[in-house]
Amino acid sequence: MYERMKDELLSKIGRYPFMAEPFHCDFNDRLFVGNLGNDMLNAADFHSNERGYGMHYLNTIHRTWVLSRLAIELDDMPKAYDKFNVETWVDGVMRYFTSRNFKVADDDGAVYGYGRSIWAMIDTESRQPTDILSVRDGLIKEYVETDYECPVRKASRVPMDINKVVETIKPVTIDTHYSDVDVNGHINSVKYIEHILDLWNLDWYKEYRLKRFEIAYVAESHEGDKLNFYLQENDDESDERVRLYNILVTKTAENGEDGVEVVRSNVKFVKD
Amino acid sequence: MYERMKDELLSKIGRYPFMAEPFHCDFNDRLFVGNLGNDMLNAADFHSNERGYGMHYLNTIHRTWVLSRLAIELDDMPKAYDKFNVETWVDGVMRYFTSRNFKVADDDGAVYGYGRSIWAMIDTESRQPTDILSVRDGLIKEYVETDYECPVRKASRVPMDINKVVETIKPVTIDTHYSDVDVNGHINSVKYIEHILDLWNLDWYKEYRLKRFEIAYVAESHEGDKLNFYLQENDDESDERVRLYNILVTKTAENGEDGVEVVRSNVKFVKD
CATH class of the missing domain: 3.10.129.10 (Hotdog Thioesterase)
Structure with a gap:
């Protein structure tokens, strides 16, 4: 996909439609949070592949994204058969980490919730972190979106001894x-x-x-x-x-x- | 959907597109059989809802479909990101059971596998079997397809004492x-x-x-x-x-x- 679109930048925010499949819903007919998490990871994957820095390209250079942290905050959950969209965008990138946000809403704009995540990139052979900005000359920086609202706290350190x-x-x-x-x-x-x-x-x-x-x-x-x-x-x-x-x-x-x-x-x- | 289409019969065979989501694939990058089973059940659900005898209607009359048997035979499995279609059709209906078949293939017609299933309909209050043919005056009979090939054995009794x-x-x-x-x-x-x-x-x-x-x-x-x-x-x-x-x-x-x-x-x- 990157090859086809390399002369034009896609929008920074990707939007992907999903449905709360009936067999992915709990006793209360609401989507399981694990399944919503799966949809969010799919959206992240689609978004990064379309923009040329996803797993499809990384596999060819023996690198991969690794999810480091995920925080989800929910006001509501889709019911069985409800259609919803997961929007996702990268709101910050450093050498060893990127932060990626999520917004889950229906077609009318009613918001189910938001998410924040942190990702690292590793070398698939050494399993060591690698420089994200070295991939395609820092292409990912072209897609950083900092203005779109994500009104939830970042994941915090969990204090446990x-x-x-x-x-x-x-x-x-x-x-x-x-x-x-x-x-x-x-x-x-x-x-x-x-x-x-x-x-x-x-x-x-x-x-x-x-x-x-x-x-x-x-x-x-x-x-x-x-x-x-x-x-x-x-x-x-x-x-x-x-x-x-x-x-x-x-x-x-x-x-x-x-x-x-x-x-x-x-x-x-x-x-x- | 039934209301909108009640004057015209849909085709007997329904065809639904799916994708092997990357996080639904095993160590070998092939779709888990459980996830394929889930897609087949979704296809059955979409097919019956669109034709007026699915869960959406049954819920209004306190009935539901119950899966009784499922057999899946596989020659291959979709790899991560592969798109495939699940075709499904009812090939027989009796008072207390229907049989429903599945074909899983890609857009070019390459077949991954087939499935056969048996379903009962129960009353959601008594949990007892109810007469399938009494629903919408036996509407389901209008959709029985017996010519489309499903070259796998039916589920057989498993001999275990x-x-x-x-x-x-x-x-x-x-x-x-x-x-x-x-x-x-x-x-x-x-x-x-x-x-x-x-x-x-x-x-x-x-x-x-x-x-x-x-x-x-x-x-x-x-x-x-x-x-x-x-x-x-x-x-x-x-x-x-x-x-x-x-x-x-x-x-x-x-x-x-x-x-x-x-x-x-x-x-x-x-x-x-």
Whole structure:
């Protein structure tokens, strides 16, 4: 696609249509947040491919994008069969990181929510970070959009003392399988979101709605690793309709190596 | 949609475009069979809604379609970003069951595979089967297509003696969670497919390709049920490049009720 369009710049903001597929909706007929996350990652992928700095081109130079952080803030969720658009744009680029924003809205402009994400670029052989600005002479800089509004906080550091958490909290441990693994051989980013949101049961979701979800990908995990989910309630909140949680995920590798942190997350539920 | 088109019959065969989304592909960059199954169920849903006997209408008369059996036979799988079409049509209808076929092919007509399915219609209050032909005066009969080719066997009965299986095989037991549950409050049909295909690991899938998958939905299960997967190799096959397995799934309900069969499946792997 880049070749065809290289003489004209595309708009900085990409807009991609999706539908809340009925079998991707929860007991309440609302799109699962994991599936919305998947659509957002698709939009990011389409957007960057169309503009010449996506996976399609990066694969040819042995590089790839790696999602480092994602924050989603939601006022509403599409119902089954609802059509919606994910808009996405890069709002900042540095040598080793870019930040990419998302807006999820319907055709009439009613907003479901927004997202912010941070991406790194790695060399697929060394697995080390590489210089984003060296790709196609810094082409990505041509597409930085800083004026379009994204009224949500960036992902913040989740304050958890890993030693204390591991000592005091009993984790929920799950096995990872074939269907958790993506083409890079790693546990798929979206699967962590699903596994984290599965820490609460149906009765919880009948009472509370997910308002904000943040996740930071710290290290990679692989098929066969056991994932240990440490869930800690954050008591800082005074509003009793709001519940905040921190989640730390470690892996126990098949070779017995234990306690390596792979993901850190926090979630905010509200009772509407 | 039915209202708009009621004076003209649509074609009997519906055709719906999909794409193998990159994050729905496995380590080998091929679409997961569970995701293909999801696309097939979407196609069935779109097809029946457009023709006036789908969930949209059925919801207004307190009825719903229930998938009873599904068989998929595959020669190939779409790679990441491949576009493909799912064609679907009803090839038979009786009072309590309809059979619906699928063909998965690309725009040039290259066939990935075919599917056959059996559906019942139930009353959403009594959960009992209802007369399919009573809906809109048997409208569905106007759309039966028997000439279009679907060159795969129907789903067959899987010969497993549940008592013997439960006594002699150690099951793989998993918990069910929020993200497994659909709008009917039951474990989602596609999730069983994923859980079954997760009984084999990545190394297996590096050597073998799924050639045929059959599943029969026997009873419903709910969030909180434990699912017990009993896997039995079928030795009838003489070709050493072919491996056949039967799978029986039972549930252990939260109230302790145990051993109720919920799903029966068989799969055929081939070494190409």
